[in-house]
Amino acid sequence: MPNKPSLEDIVGIGHSKLGFFKELQHKIEELNRSNMELMRQRKHVQAIVDGIADIVAVISTDYRIRSVNHSYYDIYSGDNPAGRHCYAVFRGRNRPCEQCALKDALEANAVRRQSAIVSVNGENRHFEITASPFGQTDGLPGEIIVVKRDVTREKELRAKYYHAEKMATIGLLAAGVAHEINNPLTAIQGFTDGLRRRMEKLAPHIPDETVKADFNEYLAIIRDECRRCSDIVRSLLTFSPRSSAEFSRVALNRVIDNVLRIIQNRLKQQPGLRIDLALDENLPMVNGLPEELTQVILNLVLNAMDAIADQGTITLRTVFTPEKNSVSVEVADTGCGIAPEKRSKLFEPFYTTKPVGKGTGIGLSTCYHIIGAHGGEIAVESTPGAGSVFRVSLPAAEESARES
Amino acid sequence: MDVRKFAVPEILFGAGSLEYAGLCARRFGAEKVFLVSDTGLEQAGWVGQVLEILKAQDLDWHYFNEITSNPRDFQIVEGARRYLEAGCDVVMAIGGGSPMDAAKGIAMLASSGGRVQDYEGANRIQRPLPPMVFIPSNAGSGADISQFAIITDVERQVKMSIISRTLVPNISVIDPRVLTTKPADLIVSSAIDALSHAIESYVSNIASTLTEIHSLKAVDLIMTWLPCAIEQPGLENLEKLSTASTLAAMAFSNTSLGMDHALAHSLGGKLDIAHGLIHPVLLPPVMRFNMAACPAKMADIGQIVLGKRLDTHEATALAGIEKLEAFFAGLNVSTRLGQIIGDKQSLEKLCRMAARDVCLLTNPRDATVADMLNICKEAW
Numbered sequence: 173m174p175n176k177p178s179l180e181d182i183v184g185i186g187h188s189k190l191g192f193f194k195e196l197q198h199k200i201e202e203l204n205r206s207n208m209e210l211m212r213q214r215k216h217v218q219a220i221v222d223g224i225a226d227i228v229a230v231i232s233t234d235y236r237i238r239s240v241n242h243s244y245y246d247i248y249s250g251d252n253p254a255g256r257h258c259y260a261v262f263r264g265r266n267r268p269c270e271q272c273a274l275k276d277a278l279e280a281n282a283v284r285r286q287s288a289i290v291s292v293n294g295e296n297r298h299f300e301i302t303a304s305p306f307g308q309t310d311g312l313p314g315e316i317i318v319v320k321r322d323v324t325r326e327k328e329l330r331a332k333y334y335h336a337e338k339m340a341t342i343g344l345l346a347a348g349v350a351h352e353i354n355n356p357l358t359a360i361q362g363f364t365d366g367l368r369r370r371m372e373k374l375a376p377h378i379p380d381e382t383v384k385a386d387f388n389e390y391l392a393i394i395r396d397e398c399r400r401c402s403d404i405v406r407s408l409l410t411f412s413p414r415s416s417a418e419f420s421r422v423a424l425n426r427v428i429d430n431v432l433r434i435i436q437n438r439l440k441q442q443p444g445l446r447i448d449l450a451l452d453e454n455l456p457m458v459n460g461l462p463e464e465l466t467q468v469i470l471n472l473v474l475n476a477m478d479a480i481a482d483q484g485t486i487t488l489r490t491v492f493t494p495e496k497n498s499v500s501v502e503v504a505d506t507g508c509g510i511a512p513e514k515r516s517k518l519f520e521p522f523y524t525t526k527p528v529g530k531g532t533g534i535g536l537s538t539c540y541h542i543i544g545a546h547g548g549e550i551a552v553e554s555t556p557g558a559g560s561v562f563r564v565s566l567p568a569a570e571e572s573a574r575e576s
Numbered sequence: 577m578d579v580r581k582f583a584v585p586e587i588l589f590g591a592g593s594l595e596y597a598g599l600c601a602r603r604f605g606a607e608k609v610f611l612v613s614d615t616g617l618e619q620a621g622w623v624g625q626v627l628e629i630l631k632a633q634d635l636d637w638h639y640f641n642e643i644t645s646n647p648r649d650f651q652i653v654e655g656a657r658r659y660l661e662a663g664c665d666v667v668m669a670i671g672g673g674s675p676m677d678a679a680k681g682i683a684m685l686a687s688s689g690g691r692v693q694d695y696e697g698a699n700r701i702q703r704p705l706p707p708m709v710f711i712p713s714n715a716g717s718g719a720d721i722s723q724f725a726i727i728t729d730v731e732r733q734v735k736m737s738i739i740s741r742t743l744v745p746n747i748s749v750i751d752p753r754v755l756t757t758k759p760a761d762l763i764v765s766s767a768i769d770a771l772s773h774a775i776e777s778y779v780s781n782i783a784s785t786l787t788e789i790h791s792l793k794a795v796d797l798i799m800t801w802l803p804c805a806i807e808q809p810g811l812e813n814l815e816k817l818s819t820a821s822t823l824a825a826m827a828f829s830n831t832s833l834g835m836d837h838a839l840a841h842s843l844g845g846k847l848d849i850a851h852g853l854i855h856p857v858l859l860p861p862v863m864r865f866n867m868a869a870c871p872a873k874m875a876d877i878g879q880i881v882l883g884k885r886l887d888t889h890e891a892t893a894l895a896g897i898e899k900l901e902a903f904f905a906g907l908n909v910s911t912r913l914g915q916i917i918g919d920k921q922s923l924e925k926l927c928r929m930a931a932r933d934v935c936l937l938t939n940p941r942d943a944t945v946a947d948m949l950n951i952c953k954e955a956w
Contacts, residue, residue: 177934179782181698182739182832183581184723190704190742 227320231258233278235268238315247292247322258318263290274316277303281313287323298324336544339519343541346521350408357405361398367391407538408521410464410545419459419546421569424469424501425451427462428488431470435477444483451490456568458499460546468539468550472503472562475535478526479507479560492568500565509556518552539564580784584721584826585710586747589818591811594751597626597668597711598633604707604746606666608636610659610686612679613670615641617713620757626670626711638662640682646735646844647678648728649692656685659706668709670754672766673717673726676710680725680743683708692727698739698934708745713754715817716766716852718773718825720748726841735841737934744829750822752815760806764907765852767802767817770794772836772855773824779866779873780831780938787827794824795880799903806907835943836862838933839952842926847917856904857913861954863897869941913955923952 221228222242230238237253244253253261259268268275273286286301300321305313368391378384428451439445458465476486489502510518510525517523519540524533543550548566588596601609609630613623618641630637640658643651659667659682667686669679681692683705688695695701710720719725725738755763771794777783778791797820805813839862840854867874867890875889878896881903886892901911910916917923927948930936936943 176932177698177739177937179937182934182938183579183782183830184699184739184741185579185581187699187741189583189744190701192704195704 273303476505510554610664652681655682670711676719714766715821716769721825722829755814769852770821776834777828790823790827832938834939838936842930
């Protein structure tokens with residue numbers, strides 16, 4: 173026997189029938205510990221899920237939201253949407269959407285993607301939606317993880333980029349065409365002038381006054397039209413890239429003064445029109461070609477005048493935005509506005525909304541290229557029936573001079 | 577050493593108590609009961625009845641009967657393996673000392689692992705055991721009450737005593753009806769075993785009032801009712817023996833035993849003979865030897881056996897022992913050691929082994945190997 177028991181051992185005062193209390197205590201302690209660990213892990217996972225910049229929602233097969241991550245609240249305001257239908261929460265509908273990535277994913281039991289533009293708090297947002305089934309039971313998904321990535325800004329930037337690309341291509345093409353047309357145009361113009369001089373000598377020999385008058389009129393028309401062509405060609409030539417070496421300091425407020433002087437006469441013909449000025453007197457200068465910038469502002473103001481049929485106001489505003497180091501000129505009118513579908517084509521050459529004969533479709537396109545060549549941007553906001561705002565932004569020149 | 581401890585399991589006692597065995601197991605959260613028994617009880621129909629009772633409680637079970645009398649260590653290891661393999665959660669035993677001791681060993685190894693030898697001695701079990709519900713089928717062993725388990729180490733040829741309060745079963749379901757199917761000789765040997773428990777616990781050097789009262793009542797019941805039970809083995813008489821056995825066990829579980837059991841364990845380990853048959857041979861000479869240490873207590877026993885007191889303690893005690901010898905002789909059992917073991921040569925070795933037995937610790941009188949050898953020779 174390993175160690176001989178004593179009488180005390182047999183009495184066993186210190187020994188009782190062992191119960192499971194201690195085991196239970198250990199178990200409970202162990203469970204508590206593992207519970208804490210699970211909680212910690214859960215928090216960690218939740219933190220990861222919340223840290224995802226996209227909206228992550230777990231949705232049941234009956235379209236009810238089980239949970240969402242933190243990013244949900246960045247885009248959608250309001251309470252925890254758990255328990256509500258996804259179509260109500262995300263789309264404000266009262267039944268499932270016709271096009272539904274979740275439904276597709278469920279049917280295919282595979283990941284499905286969808287791109288959708290959704291109105292959130294009155295603002296259109298572009299979402300890339302990924303629906304992945306998970307939580308399989310008996311081969312059928314129990315839930316769907318829906319990840320909604322807000323790509324509104326990316327889409328905007330991409331659209332802008334495509335637009336800029338397109339405009340550059342068109343500009344290059346137009347400038348090329350202009351260049352090619354310039355020479356024959358010069359010849360036509362030269363020979364027309366020659367014909368006019370010959371007409372002076374020929375005139376006494378032409379007995380028929382009517383024929384003479386016709387000849388003179390036709391020559392005048394040819395010359396006028398040639399001049400018009402020249403103007404267009406000159407405008408188109410501004411589309412081609414230039415160096416900024418020829419830029420000088422320009423005060424935009426002075427440019428506006430200039431423009432107002434030019435349109436003085438036309439203003440008198442539109443008595444219902446008012447021009448309001450909101451000019452920042454401390455506006456920094458910009459680098460550029462004064463004539464071209466004048467042309468841009470003039471163009472925008474003339475367009476604004478055209479947009480206002482009878483009564484209305486044009487507001488010219490200059491603003492300096494220090495954060496962006498950007499100087500902008502706003503031309504706002506209370507005119508007819510521009511329909512959304514037309515807005516994207518606005519800056520393309522030969523696109524015009526004006527009646528035939530009234531506009532060439534060159535003006536805004538020229539503005540776009542001029543401002544582009546100045547390293548700036550031109551943008552438009554418009555509400556049909558209420559008016560439009562054209563905003564030209566240019567980089568401010570170095571902190572050397574301010575307008576005074 | 578004045579502080580004593582008295583610990584017994586919950587006891588369900590009475591004809592019909594067996595019916596509650598399943599409920600008891602269920603109360604311990606049982607889903608699958610590990611039932612230990614032997615072929616004798618199967619044949620008597622008791623195992624089938626227990627299974628019915630378990631079924632009535634919607635309990636699943638695993639039945640184990642691969643044990644012999646004087647259960648062996650390897651049988652315990654196999655039982656524990658089966659317990660764990662079957663995923664049981666409560667140990668139930670119906671039977672005599674062997675199935676119950678085996679069940680204790682199985683519960684022990686199932687919860688703590690290792691070998692039976694690892695727990696030999698006192699208070700070596702460190703982990704709680706599965707709940708144990710025991711149904712004794714004899715009125716003698718007291719294994720349904722006690723903190724002891726005796727298991728044979730086959731290799732060393734010794735009976736290992738495992739002592740632990742944790743071995744006390746949770747519930748003892750004592751239904752005297754189970755005794756009715758027992759043959760008369762088994763009733764007798766069990767009752768003698770219980771009587772030896774009662775006598776040895778009474779004179780144990782850690783006996784206390786809490787145990788003595790049980791010991792004396794047990795002696796009284798057995799002396800009075802065993803002859804009646806032999807003559808008329810009806811439920812009423814057997815119930816008295818059940819009570820006696822239970823009382824004796826309540827005492828000896830807390831007091832341990834003495835030299836008679838030390839020698840009996842030693843003989844049993846060597847010869848694999850029925851435990852109860854050794855006591856008629858050894859108990860009287862052991863009592864005579866111990867009388868010197870506790871004449872008053874021996875006289876108390878003598879008074880019960882005789883039904884009266886003589887002039888002195890010694891006289892009462894000696895007369896009592898003589899009456900006891902006559903009582904044993906009347907039971908038609910061997911009363912000489914020579915009738916049980918043929919080989920006198922092995923006596924010394926057996927006594928040396930007995931000298932190391934835990935039971936000797938609580939014997940009222942210190943005994944050497946030579947003392948025991950003398951006693952054995954006296955009993956030859």
